[in-house]
Amino acid sequence: xxxxxxxxxxRLSAAELxxxxxxxxxxxxxxxxxxxAWDGANLLDEDIAQIISSNLEQVGEFSALSRAxxxxxxxxxxxxxxxxxxxLAQQYLVVGKISQVPGGQMVQVQWEFFDIxxxxxxxxxxxTGSMTQLRDIAxxxxxxxxxxxxxRRGAFSTKIMYVSAEGPIGSTIFKLHYADYDGRRAQIxxxxxxxxxxxxxSPDGGQIAYVSFETDLPRIYIQDLSTGQRRQVTNFPGIxxxxxxSPDxxxxxxxxxxxxxxxxxVLDLVTNELRQLTDHPRAETEPAWTLDSNSVIFTSDxxxxxxxxxxxxxxxxxxxxxxxxxxxxxxxxxxxxVNLVHVRRETRQxxxxxxxxxxxxxxxxxxxxxxxxxxxxxxxxxxSMIMFGxxxxxxxxxxxxxxxxxxxxxxxxxxxxxxEPSWSPYLN
Amino acid sequence: MGMQFNNVFKSAVLALTIIxxxxxxxxxxxxxxxxxxxxxxxxxxxRAARLEQERLERERxxxxxxxxxxxxxxxxxxxxxVAEFQPSDRETLIVHARNLAANPNRSVRLEGHADxxxxxxxxxxxxxRRANSIRDFLIVxxxxxxxxxxxxxxxxxxxxxGQAEDAYRQNRRVEVQPAG
Numbered sequence: 001x002x003x004x005x006x007x008x009x010x011r012l013s014a015a016e017l018x019x020x021x022x023x024x025x026x027x028x029x030x031x032x033x034x035x036x037a038w039d040g041a042n043l044l045d046e047d048i049a050q051i052i053s054s055n056l057e058q059v060g061e062f063s064a065l066s067r068a069x070x071x072x073x074x075x076x077x078x079x080x081x082x083x084x085x086x087x088l089a090q091q092y093l094v095v096g097k098i099s100q101v102p103g104g105q106m107v108q109v110q111w112e113f114f115d116i117x118x119x120x121x122x123x124x125x126x127x128t129g130s131m132t133q134l135r136d137i138a139x140x141x142x143x144x145x146x147x148x149x150x151x152r153r154g155a156f157s158t159k160i161m162y163v164s165a166e167g168p169i170g171s172t173i174f175k176l177h178y179a180d181y182d183g184r185r186a187q188i189x190x191x192x193x194x195x196x197x198x199x200x201x202s203p204d205g206g207q208i209a210y211v212s213f214e215t216d217l218p219r220i221y222i223q224d225l226s227t228g229q230r231r232q233v234t235n236f237p238g239i240x241x242x243x244x245x246s247p248d249x250x251x252x253x254x255x256x257x258x259x260x261x262x263x264x265x266v267l268d269l270v271t272n273e274l275r276q277l278t279d280h281p282r283a284e285t286e287p288a289w290t291l292d293s294n295s296v297i298f299t300s301d302x303x304x305x306x307x308x309x310x311x312x313x314x315x316x317x318x319x320x321x322x323x324x325x326x327x328x329x330x331x332x333x334x335x336x337x338v339n340l341v342h343v344r345r346e347t348r349q350x351x352x353x354x355x356x357x358x359x360x361x362x363x364x365x366x367x368x369x370x371x372x373x374x375x376x377x378x379x380x381x382x383x384s385m386i387m388f389g390x391x392x393x394x395x396x397x398x399x400x401x402x403x404x405x406x407x408x409x410x411x412x413x414x415x416x417x418x419x420e421p422s423w424s425p426y427l428n
Numbered sequence: 429m430g431m432q433f434n435n436v437f438k439s440a441v442l443a444l445t446i447i448x449x450x451x452x453x454x455x456x457x458x459x460x461x462x463x464x465x466x467x468x469x470x471x472x473x474x475r476a477a478r479l480e481q482e483r484l485e486r487e488r489x490x491x492x493x494x495x496x497x498x499x500x501x502x503x504x505x506x507x508x509x510v511a512e513f514q515p516s517d518r519e520t521l522i523v524h525a526r527n528l529a530a531n532p533n534r535s536v537r538l539e540g541h542a543d544x545x546x547x548x549x550x551x552x553x554x555x556x557r558r559a560n561s562i563r564d565f566l567i568v569x570x571x572x573x574x575x576x577x578x579x580x581x582x583x584x585x586x587x588x589x590g591q592a593e594d595a596y597r598q599n600r601r602v603e604v605q606p607a608g
Contacts, residue, residue, distance in 0.1 A: 165584075169585075169586065169587070169588070169589065172585075195581065195584035195585065197548060197549075197552075197582075197584065198548070198549065213581070213584070216579065217579055218552065218579070218580070238556065238578070239552055239553065239556055239580060241549055241552055242549050255549065255553075257553075257556055260560075261553075261557075262552075262553045262556065283550065283553035283554070283557065285549045285550055285552070285553050286547065286549045286550065299547070299549075299550055301550075306546070306547075306550055327546065329546065329547045329550050330547040330549065330550070343546075343547050345546075351545075353545065353546060353547075372591075373544065373545065373591070375546070375547050375548060376547070376548065391544075391591060394589070394590065394591065419548075420548065
């Protein structure tokens with residue numbers, strides 16, 4: 001057995017993902033983020049203004065003004081001339097300055113945010129952090145700007161996990177990675193010669209669960225992110241897979257095939273009681289919770305092909321939710337509790353698996369992606385974007401798509417296959 | 429009596445010819461197939477008995493060779509989205525089952541796999557169903573449940589990389605591995 005658990009650290013991995021925008025919206029909101037002034041002697045490791053610009057552009061609703069086109073470079077309110085920005089047709093302006101706190105590695109970031117049309121300052125604040133937290137500060141500012149403009153909470157400070165497989169068949173190394181939402185600052189949480197699958201977050205983001213084949217059998221593990229400590233949760237005969245916490249954190253839904261075929265079970269994490277939710281000779285898998293923790297949705301092929309069902313968390317007769325697709329699977333509710341993201345293949349003939357959203361009230365379906373092998377959708381905690389695994393150029397890559405399907409970006413990896421993105425909850 | 433004897437003799441020669449042809453076409457083991465010389469002083473009855481003995485021995489060897497070939501076949505392929513093994517693999521699997529029945533101390537691990545199309549966790553279920561379909565057939569044909577371990581890798585351990593139908597065909601499989 002070869003498995004390496006890596007304790008969470010600030011060590012950076014060379015294999016970081018970088019975001020490329022592959023599609024954008026027609027009329028993005030113009031925002032100017034002026035390079036932040038810095039009073040220190042040495043160059044800073046991170047360019048806060050650049051990170052904010054990239055964040056806003058990545059979600060597709062915004063366009064960031066190029067620095068070369070800026071007529072002035074203000075760093076505080078008294079240097080701002082609204083005319084300079086109106087000429088450039090900008091709607092919003094972000095300025096700031098970074099200063100070293102005397103006698104340490106701490107910096108202070110003072111930043112301000114302006115509405116150009118109304119010619120007024122919307123807000124300003126001072127953030128303090130260490131030199132190594134400049135990216136975190138930039139994401140924090142991005143979250144505030146995003147919320148001020150759109151009215152929705154930003155998800156730039158969130159994290160993702162994903163699985164990679166590298167090396168030739170027969171000597172493949174599997175790794176579980178942890179990174180910023182944009183793939184930066186990637187770290188390895190687990191490394192194994194046996195497959196790793198289905199990483200998920202606990203509702204508070206402090207723990208993760210996943211399936212590891214390190215004992216030559218698929219078993220569920222829970223790992224604490226801050227200590228690296230982990231425990232094997234299940235050891236039943238057959239498949240032990242698809243762990244997922246209930247939103248109230250009290251239970252873990254999972255798939256066990258100990259009685260002959262895969263069925264949905266719920267483990268009470270307080271009492272350790274295991275409850276069987278489905279009992280059917282065909283395959284029941286891919287559980288996900290409703291927002292109120294009262295029901296579990298899952299995939300079943302009891303009618304022949306995979307379709308999505310819903311069952312009460314105490315058991316009972318499942319209710320079928322999808323009817324008009326050849327293959328509908330791996331469903332998960334968006335934060336609105338009404339829209340169900342899932343993997344969809346329309347007909348036997350069409351042979352392409354895409355990410356789609358089903359509105360369970362209107363039964364309307366929107367297909368978000370048109371690539372052929374899309375799977376493992378994971379939703380940002382603000383519901384604005386969905387990240388998923390797909391294949392490009394013969395390799396597994398991670399893509400993200402906005403909830404309206406208009407914006408798409410890709411996180412390419414320098415080597416190997418990446419798959420199964422899992423977007424964290426809000427972590428602060 | 430003489431009539432009966434003649435029939436046995438005829439069928440022995442016929443069988444010998446068939447086995448000889450098969451052996452000549454497939455192996456270098458032709459030396460044994462050389463025409464049987466009449467040993468001096470051997471009675472017709474003794475000769476027929478000896479031929480019969482040799483025929484049975486050759487049949488046994490041929491059978492053994494075929495069984496070994498079947499046992500050497502350890503990967504079984506499946507159609508898309510299908511969990512039942514192909515009918516053409518029946519005979520081979522029966523040999524596996526009988527071999528397990530004859531060797532109660534031997535055990536095998538049946539590793540089920542799916543191609544990459546569709547969701548990963550559903551494919552894990554599909555791989556298990558494939559491994560189970562072979563496991564159940566082996567049990568029906570004489571293997572003991574305790575000799576058989578199944579595990580599904582879903583789409584996590586492809587045999588070959590690529591998105592072509594040919595790669596998918598090779599990845600939808602159950603591998604029979606010796607178990608610990």
